[in-house]
Amino acid sequence: MAQPRYDHSVAGLGEANFEKLRTCKVLVVGAGGIGCELLKNLVLVGCEKLTVVDLDTIDVSNLNRQFLFRKKHVGKSKAEVAGEAIKRFNPNVEVEAIHGNIITNPLFKVDWFRGFDAVINALDNVDARRHVNRMCLAADKPLIEAGTTGFLGQVFCIRKGETACYECFPKPQRVVYPICTIRSTPSQPVHCVVWAKELFKLLFGDASASMLFDDPAAEGEPSSFASACAAVRTTSVDGASKAVGAALAALCDAEVKAQLALGTYKTAKKVPTPLSSPELTDGAASQPPSTITNRPADWDRAVWTAPQCSAEIAEVARELLSNDMKERLGSWEFDKDDEASMRFVAAAANLRCRVFHIDPLSLYEAKGVAGNIVPAIATTNAVVAGLQVLELLRLVEQKCILSEERTSLAEVGRYTYCQRFPTGRKCELLQPVALEGPQPTCYVCRNATIPVALDTNETTLQTFVDVVLKKKLGFIDPAVDKGNSGLVDSEDEGLARNLPLTLAKLPAGGVVNGTLLCVNDFQIDLEVNVEVRHKANKDFDEKANPERVDILTGAAAAPAVATHHDFISQNDENSEPAAKKARH
Ligand SMILES: [Zn+2]
The missing domain is CATH 3.40.50.720 (NAD(P)-binding Rossmann-like Domain)
Structure with missing residues (x-):
């Protein structure tokens, strides 16, 4: 009962x-x-x-x-x-x-x-x-x-x-960013834009929800910038320039030096360079290059210098700390269409880019990047x-x-x-x-053959396994056969010598235009045929397709997305294309 x-x-x-x-x-x-x-x-x-x-x-x-x-x-x-x-x-x-x-x-x-x-x-x-x-x-x-x-x-x-x-x-592509990338190891302008938005939240919004916030209850030393950032919130309009200068110096100079001393970047490809504190504090104390109503025509398309960024951030702080704005302090949310917060984010992202040797963005470019980030x-x-x-x-x-x-x-x-x-x-x-029925073109549930175009004279078997089979097609431990002869099998050590060879040079006549390969993965209980098509490397658009591989089936069009222990949000790659919705 x-x-x-x-x-x-x-x-x-x-x-x-x-x-x-x-x-x-x-x-x-x-x-x-x-x-x-x-x-x-x-x-x-x-x-x-x-x-x-x-x-x-x-x-x-x-x-x-x-x-x-x-x-x-x-x-x-x-x-x-x-x-x-x-x-x-x-x-x-x-x-x-x-x-x-x-x-x-x-x-x-x-x-x-x-x-x-x-x-x-x-x-x-x-x-x-x-x-x-x-x-x-x-x-x-x-x-x-x-x-x-x-x-x-x-x-x-x-x-x-x-x-x-x-x-x-x-699946259309959308990328999510691990928190440690944002806090410590940015490598793209977008990482710096996300960081700048989090800094905006820390200074003027719900600080404890910011990724840059150090929980006072947590163990360990708080970041060197925590108190300088907290001071910006409590200062007056008159004190804003000084407080912003100190916060930026803490973020872009002292904190970077502290992390370098801790050995955070020992194994990093690019080591960050601290910005000059006096440049930042002097910049914050100066007036911005022009007032909002009197800016040069291309001010939003130009890349600001570090002192200019400092000046812009100080001006935004003076605006948001002013008496008629003060009651919103603590609840400001970044909005790319809000002039002040966008100016702040463009300037802060610019400084962050400079620290990490990433080409800084103009306000116009930063706005485009910031607009694509979907909150949870x-x-x-x-x-x-x-x-x-x-x-x-x-x-x-x-x-x-x-x-x-x-x-x-x-x-x-x-x-x-x-x-x-x-x-x-x-x-x-x-x-x-x-619900739709199983799609005949799906290699996962319908065992459809997957056509793959690549340069068979340049691509090694190792690259084929790592990029095509594991990264793009989601195999975990694939075994590959051509007819009766095995080419890849993690349990057959003798086959490891095949891996450095280019596809065309492989035994049993090589893997060339038109070769059909059987790929089997016991871990996920999946067996599919891959049809190799030769396409010379020079015929790929290297910028759009740096891996120079075309998977010529709808189901595999989605590139793999970074997996990590931490995500900013639930940002989801699962939205269906408009064409599918239109059919109903
Ligand atoms: Zn399917």
């Missing part, structure tokens, strides 16, 4: 279906923005057999939306803390919390996936998503996938042979996680799982889009449509 705490679910599902839901073994992959919501929802509807996997530890920057975590949990395992938190919601819940990498941890084999009734993804990167997709196809388990991009999101189900899989449609919206995560649980209830009710007869997901599953503005015939914010 169900307990009163489950009355609401029993009323909705009926006793028999609720009992299935209660004992349904659910794997949740990811305990971040979507994962926290999802785990809470699952416990509240009555799921009692949960497993959660996440490789991340909790960062201060997670606390604004990953509500199962508190300040005291910073540095601890997300999976473990989330597991403890939901047990407090309902002590009947059996949670197995695993701190580990779903892709590389040897525990997570196909057989392990077979032990669950349903798998729910709460991930933030393409690599992990396509891996779980492949494992669920191999294990023949339903996968409830979701993703968010700012206000947009989507939820859909995947099952082998019944629906399109995660890799049936190409907690509400969208909540909506999406709620929809995922509704899909799980549907799977139980419609006998797609835990039933002798098995209903195809193609009949009952839904692909639901979350829109920012009401659209469509009924003007709904949530738009459910029928």
Whole structure:
């Protein structure tokens, strides 16, 4: 007999279906923005057999939306803390919390996936998503996938042979930036723009939410710039120039020297150079080159000098600290269309670029870069996680799982889009449509042959394995055969001598235009044919395609995205192209 705490679910599902839901073994992959919501929802509807996997530890920057975590949990395992938190919601819940990498941890084999009734993804990167997709196809388990991009999101189900899989449609590229890249090792202008936005937040916005904020409760010395930055907030308009000069000197000079002394950049390719403190403080004390109303025509297209940047930042500070703006102090949010905050970010990013020997940007260029960064919206995560649980209830009710007869997901599953503005015939914010079937061009769920164009005379077998098979096609440990002869096999040491050879020089006649290779990976239970097409290196656009490889199938068009232990946001690479939506 169900307990009163489950009355609401029993009323909705009926006793028999609720009992299935209660004992349904659910794997949740990811305990971040979507994962926290999802785990809470699952416990509240009555799921009692949960497993959660996440490789991340909790960062201060997670606390604004990953509500199962508190300040005291910073540095601890997300999976473990989330597991403890939901047990407090309902002590009947059996949670197995695993701190580990779903892709590389040897525990997570196909057989392990077979032990669950349903798998729910709460991930933030393409690599992990396509891996779980492949494992669920191999294990023949339903996968409830979701993703968010700012206000947009989507939820859909995947099952082998019944629906399109995660890799049936190409994914547009969007990159996420690891926090350590932003705080310590920027290598591109965009890293400096992100850093400048975080500095803006530290000085004028919600400081404790900034990536540059040092939690006073955390162990270790605070950064050398912490007190100088805090002083900017509390100073008067008259003191602004001096305070800004001191903060910039601390950030771009003292902190860089401190990090150099600590050996942070011992193994770095490029070692940063501190800027001159007097140049920064003098710059801040001077008036900007011209007032807002009287700037030269090209001021936003010119790259400002370091003292000019200092002067611009001081002027923005004077503006934001002035009496009529003062009440917004502590709640300012960067907006690329807000003149003052954009000027601040352009100038601060410019200084940061100079420290790390990156070509600095003009305000105009910085605005373009800043505009492409999508923030994570907690509400969208909540909506999406709620929809995922509704899909799980549907799977139980419609006998797609835990039933002798098995209903195809193609009949009952839904692909639901979350829109920012009401659209469509009924003007709904949530738009459910029928699921697509498996796509014949998909090499993952339909074993379609993958045409790959590259220079067979220049590309080595090693590059083919690393770039084409592992990076672009997502294989973990591929074995490659040409007809009956093996070319690559990590368990056959004799074949290692093939790796430095170019494809055309390989044994058994070489791999040339038109060669068909069989690629097999036992770890993900996937075997596909790769058709090699010769395309001379000189025929590639080196800027757009520096690796000089074309994967000529829709499913593999998405390049791999950096995986890392920390992400700024849930920024998601999962949005579908407009063309697909238009078909419904
Ligand atoms: Zn597919």
